[in-house]
Amino acid sequence: MKYLEAIRLALSELLASDQRVFIYGQDIAGPFGGAFKATKGLSERFPGRVLNSPISEDAMTGIAIGAAMDGMRPIVEYQFADFASVAFNQLVNHAGTLYYRTGRPCPIVARLPVGGTPGGGPFHCQMPETWLSNHPGLVVVAPATVADAYFMLKDAVACRDPVCFLEHKYLYYHLEAEFDPQSAEHPGLGRAVVRRPGDDLTIVAYSGMVHHAIAAAAQLESEHGLSAEVVDLRCVRPLDEETILASLSRTGRIIIASEGWPFGGPTAEVAALVAEKGFQFLDAPPVRLAARDTPIPFHPELFMAHHPDDHAIVQAALDLARY
Amino acid sequence: MKYLEAIRLALSELLASDQRVFIYGQDIAGPFGGAFKATKGLSERFPGRVLNSPISEDAMTGIAIGAAMDGMRPIVEYQFADFASVAFNQLVNHAGTLYYRTGRPCPIVARLPVGGTPGGGPFHCQMPETWLSNHPGLVVVAPATVADAYFMLKDAVACRDPVCFLEHKYLYYHLEAEFDPQSAEHPGLGRAVVRRPGDDLTIVAYSGMVHHAIAAAAQLESEHGLSAEVVDLRCVRPLDEETILASLSRTGRIIIASEGWPFGGPTAEVAALVAEKGFQFLDAPPVRLAARDTPIPFHPELFMAHHPDDHAIVQAALDLARY
Amino acid sequence: MTQQADRIALFRIMVLARTCDDRMAKLKAQNEVPGSVFVGRGQEAFSAAAGMRLRPGDLFAPLIRDQAGRFAFGETPLDAIRTVLGRRTGPMRGRDGNVHRGDWAAGLLPMISHLGAMVSPVVGTLLARRLAGKQTAGDLSVGVASIGDGGMNTGALHEAVNAAAVERLPLVLLVADNQYAYSTTSDRTYACAHLVERAIGYGIAGYRCDGTDADACLETVGAAITAARAGKGPQMVVADLLRLAGHGTHDDASYVGEDVKSRFGDCLQFYERTLMQQGVLTAESLAAIRDEARKQVEDAVQQALGEPQPDVAAEEWWARSERDLVNVRSA
Amino acid sequence: MTQQADRIALFRIMVLARTCDDRMAKLKAQNEVPGSVFVGRGQEAFSAAAGMRLRPGDLFAPLIRDQAGRFAFGETPLDAIRTVLGRRTGPMRGRDGNVHRGDWAAGLLPMISHLGAMVSPVVGTLLARRLAGKQTAGDLSVGVASIGDGGMNTGALHEAVNAAAVERLPLVLLVADNQYAYSTTSDRTYACAHLVERAIGYGIAGYRCDGTDADACLETVGAAITAARAGKGPQMVVADLLRLAGHGTHDDASYVGEDVKSRFGDCLQFYERTLMQQGVLTAESLAAIRDEARKQVEDAVQQALGEPQPDVAAEEWWARSERDLVNVRSA
């Protein structure tokens, strides 16, 4: 099953099993079924519960908030995470503040297609986790596997708090794997997981970057005899500090890699975390790998050079091992 | 002169000396002169150059962008930084991307009244530096002194890039100091400065928190014989890494304090910076002090307990010194 | 209710709101109030009219000048005052204050400050009720959202009203054109001849009314709400009136021109005179209404002043309801 | 220009744009294009009409279906194609692509993707020119901004048009109602009878025109631009037409109903037939225009294909023009 199909399966099962669930977003109704086809066929199977919205991200979000406060479990699809920038206020200042202010949680799920694809350019490739994570109240998750795309979307709808669900556009069609949707065994929404155990260093990543980390770890093993442990954050807000620190305590060295921009955000937060709470474990400085500090370039070659990949991680790991 | 008066003086001198400068924002024209009176008297002295805008932060920002691209040096006043959340897209995706995309910089200055005052509540007390700092392209400065309010505002207008100018609302009326507006001597826009030299530990802060840091340093000296160096970042994006690391190299211990929320942002960035590039200087883990991870409470007692103050810094410093 | 009883009820609410606003301003002057105090002086008739025509199960998203509408919709003076005083009691528990109070369960939305932002959540609730099959055709529960002449120019307002129009939901937009957005005159905030002209662009019904004429407000707002209930889609009512006080108690409103003042009177004074002239009110009943209002407000103030402040030591600093996300898992 | 010469010039532009769009689609099919390709098929008349009535010093903020307007305003096929191909040459240097090309100095705004976001910068430039005393009363430089039926419902659009109306700036909003926002039908994006009804709510002039009738477009858009130049404030022109292709080349537009297709023809075919019938065009001149367009586009394609890709090694990764803020200091 493909990453995108896992999301569609989860959506259809959610619509089938929970009358409170409906989906609202641009171009999601049939026959079209969404810019990425995540909702293909769903409006036909669930009449009146998969609704096209106007191009009004602020209102789309506010509408979900109102519906959630009235007992529904709305799922909003933004066509690209980049365009949620105009929904920023409703997300952080409304959805994110309701529980603390009123005691009533606001269970919306914001589905955000994130991440880069060659030729996508500055406004169709962004990673939004940093600007969604500073204000209190939002949960921000970024599934990197097909199974997580499925289970975490269901968990996101089960969560009482507003969840920003980051779906990586490159993984939509390029990531395929088998998994058992029936299996009761999957980690909780806020749990980071070790994708690959290792002893020499820890590579922390999330979303699409997890696959670069795994590829890098394989190469480090086969070509350099280095054993790298890969930690997939899965949930970037809040962080599973326990799992990160446990890995660091074993390896003593850590690289944090992200497709996002360098200033602030999860990479800074994890680096700060290990410096504050894992100081005694650190045999070397934590290393951050992030995108270049510019808008995301359109041209594929510039694009590929804009964010770290497995080669960059391998290089950083070799330097770190030598420290 | 008061912090607010320094801002007004800088604005009037900018309007007088540079025909390209105009100010656009809500309620800034006379006789009213702005929610905080920063522009009091200016529309009368500079007819047609201090313009009231509709309640349209997205358009206010886009209008400034267009004017700047046509050769002007617009200054936008947002009534509260909290409301710039609806200008987020124009700031980060438009102003911030123009130079890289087109080679033409976009010299706008966004004046943002930031920070908490008792009874201000969740939507009139926020610190926006974190969500303004992840996207590339924006400069984010936060003057903590009367002289900086004056000089940095002029420097912000001189800067070819878009500058978010964070004015602390509490300092507006409560901070008063003499300085010589004629003095050619002032640090550049991107420079952090040591407000108070010390040997035992470094306290990094910005905006209103600088004054808590200075008070804490004084108390640490007088009551505990600890010599704390206070570094005022002044510019949070980009960071003056040199000054921060130089201080740490002398003290070996560092506390980063902010009124902002804990996740990501300058406190995480500075902690990550010292862990990555100052690892060998660190005699103890870097310590971060930030606000509670909730919306900013309305009630003054809750409000005071929501963010760190000089007492919290002193306590953290004593613990850190003992490490 | 007979029409006269209705009119008296409306007048009562207006008096109660005015009394409460004045008392809050006094509390502010007495340094009892942590934050700002905003009053609806001069706008009571329009606001109250909406609350009067709502019923349990409906929604009301008030803004900063809607004390009258709040009372008419069921808010108690005690909840109003204890919130303004920042007491631990009451809906916001001192975490949020003054005009930001509300109770989603009761359909009274706690506003966030960003103007225009409260309309789409009303639209969303109305949509949810349709989807959940909770609405009865021809007798829909409706949602009233307040906005000002200034707030009409926010992107949030535009997107929300348009979305409501597309879904033909029973939204009633209450536009109080009080000639100023804070200190900014209408000619600096919009350029159409009258804000009611926005309605046609959204494809919804538009109404005008004289906000200083309480009977006209009751009739026009009532008609709009009735049309929304009947399933005629969103309705927009624009009232012409003037804020007869500062933006908040901190503002002396010295920027309000004499010419403007001369054009707008006080809806409360007008209504009192009318009801007296028509014999609907007598000197005695008027005095009784005033005493009653004063007593209600004073009782609330005294009780609220005696109520506890938030307990900092016991405060739970949680922005999320899920305390342990590591264990959040779908069934 | 004589009116006939004008009409022929308009037709030329339409043919050139159609030829260029088709060639870009072909390049995409040939895997020469990194990103998406959006075409303006069916919308050339309306777009070109605007460009035809602009002059140097004016502003044009095109969107994704404005190849015709771009050419009419002076963009070269070479700049269009090299940008679509992501070449280092051309205005965006491979950093941005396809429809995001532009040149602020030439008044051709490089769009960001967020719909509605390009209007307020046009307003700001027009405001700047008034403030800087660069405008000549009665003969103002104007700014044309494009938007679609879908984009009309963004908050950004609302705020920008309202601000332009308040300042009475010479903004001409070109609304191409092509019946769909991507796959979404108009009944799901707005509820007014016709989008021109939005104009009254903003207090600006509104015009309707048949977007499939090139002469009508030239006349109506021309009248609007003339009114803006004369100082009559913002103008809104709404054209009814249909996108005769997918949203982008990746989209087969299978969601477009036959009924809709039957209601809208091809502005280019219509105009060709009209001009032939009226003898304004002859078989020869038509063939010449077509050959000329093909040659222009093909020359541009060949040159662009030969131009260098961005040099990753030499790329300057700077989002700020000030390289060292530590030294930024006012004089």
Ligand SMILES: Cc1ncc(C[n+]2csc(CCOP(=O)(O)OP(=O)(O)O)c2C)c(N)n1
């Ligand atoms: C998005 C946004 N920008 C700015 C403000 C600050 N503000 C609060 S009230 C106000 C004036 C509102 O005017 P209007 O909508 O006419 O309502 P009125 O105060 O006249 O009742 C402003 C600018 C805000 N609350 N929200």
Ligand SMILES: Cc1ncc(C[n+]2csc(CCOP(=O)(O)OP(=O)(O)O)c2C)c(N)n1
């Ligand atoms: C704010 C925003 N939301 C979503 C999108 C994604 N998007 C790009 S084009 C488009 C449809 C636009 O429809 P319309 O405005 O009618 O223009 P048309 O494509 O029909 O010319 C959408 C939804 C966007 N660019 N900006």
Ligand SMILES: [Mg+2]
């Ligand atoms: Mg008003």
Ligand SMILES: [Mg+2]
């Ligand atoms: Mg369209």
